[in-house]
Amino acid sequence: MAGQEQKSTQPRGEEEAAEVDVPTPAAAPAGAQDTESTHGVDDLLDEIDNVLETNAEEFVRGFVQKGGQ
């Protein structure tokens, strides 16, 4: 958990693994740690990285809705 909270929010490919002082963030969910599903999730994240809106901060801030039913 400690490693996780001090992590930056850089996108993948910035060698963030080197900055983490524990091998893997402890908060990873049950099931996501075993090799096969981790590979699946990694592939998935690679794909999602390519379609995520740029500038998450601005997008999330700008996504304001008026109330509805």
Add this chain to the structure above:
Amino acid sequence: MASDTSPGLAVGGAQRVMGAETEFGIHAPNSPGANATYLSSQVIAAYARLSRARPADPGTSWDYTDETPLRDARGWAVPRGRAHEDQLTDVEPILTAEAVALAHGPAEIELDGDQEPALMNLVLGNGARLYVDHAHPEYSSPEVTNPRDAVIWDLAGDAVALAAVRALADDAGRGPINLYKNNTDGKGASYGTHENYLVPRAVPFSDLVSGLTPFFISRQLICGSGRVGLGQDGSGPGYQISQRADYFEAEVGLETTMRRPIINTRDEPHAVADKYRRLHVIVGDANVSHVANYLKFGTAALVLSLVEAGRAPQIEVHEPVEAMHRLSHDTDLVEKIRLLDGRYVTGLELQWIYFEAAAKLAADTGVASADGGDGHTAHVLARWEQSLNDLAGDRDAAAGYIEWLAKLRVLDGYRSRDGLSWGDARLGLVDIQWSDVRPERGIALRLAARGSLETMADAASVAAAVSEPPADTRAWFRGTSIKRFPGSVASASWDSVVFAPPGSYRLQRVPTREPLRGTKALTQALFDAHEKIEDFLTALLGERRT
């Protein structure tokens, strides 16, 4: 009882007249601060332009005659003067010139004169309604008779939304307007996804309240769509099962936009009022997962059959609103909630109690049997049982179709890979973009395309449902009238079609108050036999023509 009110539909199972309403989140990235109602009207107008290009689907306005949003199922009506303006859904919303002008920015307060009038309502050739609901574009599906069709015609709405988004993106003057099939902006606003189920009027409303409340507070475990952030404004760090749960503040009530109740009492039957009520369910999440959506409709229909049969589990939850929030926040599914009889049960245990009762009723009535069953109930029961087993035993399997788990798996992937905390904007982005209706952008749709999220409805069925009404309800008469006599249907609603024959000063209103009449089987021959609208109306109405 049900056979009396749903002729032709099997009793005790998952068949029932039902439908879905989906409000889409709306975002115009190039126009921050644009008026949301105006943006929504642009979505409706864009789809109208598309459908007018196809003469078979010209679009028709809404007939408000039979709307009664202030009538309460508990036996009274809220005086108009005391209602909140959001509750007055029985009049056409008006978009003021100021709102339009603000959408274009203060520098253009003078309208340039070639603005199209704002279009707020359309009835589509598939029998659906597409309209502006407060500040969102909303698609209300046509009436269907089973949960599988409910999923398909709800997906048709996603396709309609996508078509409008594409058209607006191509229109350089307006800039992109994107739509999201979700329920919250993560900052305190929530917009609804509603289900409607036809129920015999003879079922006491109090039975619906007692039978459905424990079911609804736990149903989110199988059909919640997942949400980053805790609390109404999402400021609490973490992830929860339901998009909507935190916005519920009351057990029973009429409102849908404030003090939201677990059981909504709006008594607006859109059918023969003496025989039917329309149960308006506002606790559900918008689902991109086909299976989650299917479970949402299918299990609710089964539990309504239990209530009708007087066989709903006798369970009373202590402080159900708080219990609903607590279950939503418990992704490990270990939280126990207190029942008034002193027991403590988990959300999954509550679901099992309902499952067992529904399976028993189905066995007793034969609706789930391989031969002579209704063709729907057995499948809903099987998927329901599988989901409860997987949620407890094989979460990897469950993540292949349970929407909140599929989303959590992606978010946990980011948290693990990039070490993100729950407050990180990138997780908030994934949460929103999960439900983008564009297949190349929507994360859930990407998962489905790569086989990581199960689909139930194939693209051809959904494409057909965009233009074809369901054959087995009155939606068929509505949709076919609009397609067959383009330009001569002045307006329509769930329980009417208003014809404006060319050359006539009179409007001819055809009531359609029986949801299971006006089917293809009953009216196809009439449409086939009469080319001209005058002949058609004469044949349809005979002496009753006014």
